[in-house]
Amino acid sequence: MSPYAHITGWGMAVPERVLTNAELSLMVETSDEWIFSRTGIRERHIADPEQTTASLAVEASLEALRIARLKPADLDLIIVATSSPEHIFPATACLVQDRIGATKAGAFDLLAACSGFIYGLNMATQAISSGSVHTALVIGAETLSRLVDWKDRNTCILFGDGAGAFVLQAAEERAGVLSAVMRSDGSGSDLLTLPGGGSRFPTTIDTVTQGLHYVQMNGREVFRFATRVMSQSTQEAVAKAGLRLEDIQLVIPHQANQRIIETALKNLEIPPERCFINLDRYGNNSTASIPIATCEAFTAGRLKPGDNIVMVGFGAGLTWGAAVVEWSGPFHGVRKLRPARLRLYARIRSFILRLLRRIDAWMWGRNNP
Ligand code: ACO
Numbered sequence: 125m126s127p128y129a130h131i132t133g134w135g136m137a138v139p140e141r142v143l144t145n146a147e148l149s150l151m152v153e154t155s156d157e158w159i160f161s162r163t164g165i166r167e168r169h170i171a172d173p174e175q176t177t178a179s180l181a182v183e184a185s186l187e188a189l190r191i192a193r194l195k196p197a198d199l200d201l202i203i204v205a206t207s208s209p210e211h212i213f214p215a216t217a218c219l220v221q222d223r224i225g226a227t228k229a230g231a232f233d234l235l236a237a238c239s240g241f242i243y244g245l246n247m248a249t250q251a252i253s254s255g256s257v258h259t260a261l262v263i264g265a266e267t268l269s270r271l272v273d274w275k276d277r278n279t280c281i282l283f284g285d286g287a288g289a290f291v292l293q294a295a296e297e298r299a300g301v302l303s304a305v306m307r308s309d310g311s312g313s314d315l316l317t318l319p320g321g322g323s324r325f326p327t328t329i330d331t332v333t334q335g336l337h338y339v340q341m342n343g344r345e346v347f348r349f350a351t352r353v354m355s356q357s358t359q360e361a362v363a364k365a366g367l368r369l370e371d372i373q374l375v376i377p378h379q380a381n382q383r384i385i386e387t388a389l390k391n392l393e394i395p396p397e398r399c400f401i402n403l404d405r406y407g408n409n410s411t412a413s414i415p416i417a418t419c420e421a422f423t424a425g426r427l428k429p430g431d432n433i434v435m436v437g438f439g440a441g442l443t444w445g446a447a448v449v450e451w452s453g454p455f456h457g458v459r460k461l462r463p464a465r466l467r468l469y470a471r472i473r474s475f476i477l478r479l480l481r482r483i484d485a486w487m488w489g490r491n492n493p
Pocket of ligand 1: 153154155158159162163207237238239277278281282316341342343344345346347350380381408410438439440
């Protein structure tokens, strides 16, 4: 029988700096009343200059590993779902691999915008159930504050920075990720886009002058699309898991807009008490929103072993998807992790590898003039 992918560790990291609606109203023509009534957002976290998508991902990952009682070398696979990677390449996942010292892991980035975490969760689950990997780390990490135009009130009020991570481990017992659905519709690719900086519009003075390096969005259309697909994909994933909506104890939706979530719940006839919402304090953290909400739901005592949860999201692409998870918690283990020490070991290891690479290049040059 194929193994199941249990969620055995979880962690989150958000920057300390909080940007309130009141502060935003000094930057663009808006108000706390407008933002809160249209979105449900009160404030969001914004990265300091020295914080990056990878640094937030590393923090969340080490916390997830600590809870799972695993060391980085136990990981076979690292997936970073992100809409704000550090570079087009190398993958942010490789930066994380190096900084935590995951010496045996393959690492890649996954781009499905805000649905990326659901996609990543499903990909890691499939890798585990095929027997190809035993232990995987799935991360959603963002510094979208670097990609929005802080003069554009249509977009800058929505997004925040942060990271969340899950450790997935193989086990025979039926629990963990029970089902997932992934969907896309590229005919809506123009509704939410960051057009510049890729191979279609490589960065030039012209692209920068036109602001093509900023997020552009047709909010009304994205809103209509989102309300439709959130309920659809929830129903599909629940049916695929062989469950009914009544069997679901908690919905953890992508935290983009309170009204989108409320409409989806209404369509599904799920009462608001069975949904976890924290977007008032974070805004839209894109791929990080579902794992961050999961961490907070756990801390708030809303997740118990045996609970069935739906995680559901949508995003640019257009993409959308949902996963049904039976919460299980960490496997029993005794190892205590010291994140600060692990980071130090990883830095020393990375330094030695870079040094060896230079020595090797020098020797090779000497022997092959
Ligand atoms: N403050 C004040 N007024 C504003 C603001 C603002 N921040 N932003 C827009 N307005 C104005 C508009 O200019 C417009 O004025 P007009 O009628 O004079 O033209 C009016 O408010 C209404 O604008 P709408 O866009 O129709 O407002 P709406 O009620 O649709 O709310 C919002 C806008 C909040 C963006 C909503 O459409 C939404 O949340 N859409 C979904 C967006 C989303 O979830 N995106 C993330 C997807 S996930 C990912 O992949 C990253």
